[in-house]
Amino acid sequence: MFTLAEIAHDPLVLTRRLARIDGSDVVFRPLTRADTDRLAGFLVGLSPESRRLSTFDGYDLATAQDLCDAIARYDKLRLMLEEVLSGRIVGLLECSLGLNPDDIARYRAAGIRLTATDCRFGPTLADDYQGRGIGTQVFPLVADAARCFGKKRIILWGGVLADNPRAIRYYRKNGFQTVGSFTGTDGVRSLDMILDLDLLPGP
Numbered sequence: 599m600f601t602l603a604e605i606a607h608d609p610l611v612l613t614r615r616l617a618r619i620d621g622s623d624v625v626f627r628p629l630t631r632a633d634t635d636r637l638a639g640f641l642v643g644l645s646p647e648s649r650r651l652s653t654f655d656g657y658d659l660a661t662a663q664d665l666c667d668a669i670a671r672y673d674k675l676r677l678m679l680e681e682v683l684s685g686r687i688v689g690l691l692e693c694s695l696g697l698n699p700d701d702i703a704r705y706r707a708a709g710i711r712l713t714a715t716d717c718r719f720g721p722t723l724a725d726d727y728q729g730r731g732i733g734t735q736v737f738p739l740v741a742d743a744a745r746c747f748g749k750k751r752i753i754l755w756g757g758v759l760a761d762n763p764r765a766i767r768y769y770r771k772n773g774f775q776t777v778g779s780f781t782g783t784d785g786v787r788s789l790d791m792i793l794d795l796d797l798l799p800g801p
Contacts, residue, residue, distance in 0.1 A: 600746045602695070606630075606670035612746070614739055615682070616732075622681060624688065624732065626739050629676040631666050633687065637678075638662035640687040645725050651765065652722045653692075653756050677743065679723070679736065688727045691740055694718040694755060695747055704790055705753070708778040712753070717744055720755030729764065737772045741798055750795050757788035773798055 605612060605628050613627040629637070638659040649657055655664075668674060673696035679689030695717050705712050719740065721733060744752055752774075758765050760779065766789065770776075774791040781787050 599748050602670040602673075602675060605675065612677070612743055616679075616735055616739075618732070618735075620730075623683075624736075625678075625680045625682060626736055627678055627680065629666065629669060629678050629690075631669060633678065634659070634662050634666045636680075636685065636687045637665060637690070640690065640724060643724060644722070648722065648725055648728075651759060651762055653720050654722075675743065675747070677740065679727075679732065686724075688724040689721065689732065689736070691721045691736070692719070692755060693740070693744060693752075695749070701753060701790075704778065704780055705792070708790065710777055710792065712751075715748060715750040717747070717749040717752055718755040719744075719752045733768055734771060738798070741793075741795055745795060752793045752795065754789075754791050757790050760787040760789055769793075 600611065609628040609630055613625060616624050616626060618624065638661075641654065641657040641662055644652070644657060655661055665676060669676070673694055675693040675695060677691040677693070678687055679691070680687050697712055697716060697718070701718070702712050723733060741752070754769065754774070757780065758769060769791050772793070774793045776789050776791050778790045779787055780790065
């Protein structure tokens with residue numbers, strides 16, 4: 599098992615290269631403090647629709663700096679997808695190793711007791727990488743990273759918006775099960791979904 603401090607010290611332990619059929623090979627790796635400018639470019643480049651579907655506090659250099667400054671300081675493991683040839687960041691996959699009290703309460707109401715072996719997951723891809731299969735290709739690496747921290751189940755970070763059918767199909771394809779729905783403070787309905795890692799093939 600790893601700690602966040604160990605990953606920050608040696609990101610290579612979670613770094614993998616993905617060969618793409620279309621030739622746009624990408625590297626899967628932890629976020630580092632040197633990524634601020636390129637991460638800002640990724641956030642700025644997200645379309646209004648991608649921003650609506652994501653969970654970031656902002657989409658600018660200040661937000662990128664905050665995310666990089668937070669490495670190993672809290673309970674967040676942030677993983678990047680980076681084009682090999684260009685070095686461009688094309689995906690940010692967030693894992694929260696801790697649980698939110700609201701999540702715990704909602705899942706309890708659905709008959710599921712969340713524990714310290716559960717974590718939260720939320721992916722965001724650059725617009726031109728959406729629908730190209732990279733999310734499915736990289737998910738086994740996300741699952742392996744969660745296992746490296748002793749996690750047995752993954753829930754969705756903030757749920758998935760009920761009006762986002764592409765994302766719902768993606769989660770179901772990768773083994774997530776719907777456990778309920780809720781309406782946020784903004785009046786928007788979302789689905790809670792959970793994945794049991796023991797039901798997936800091992801590393």
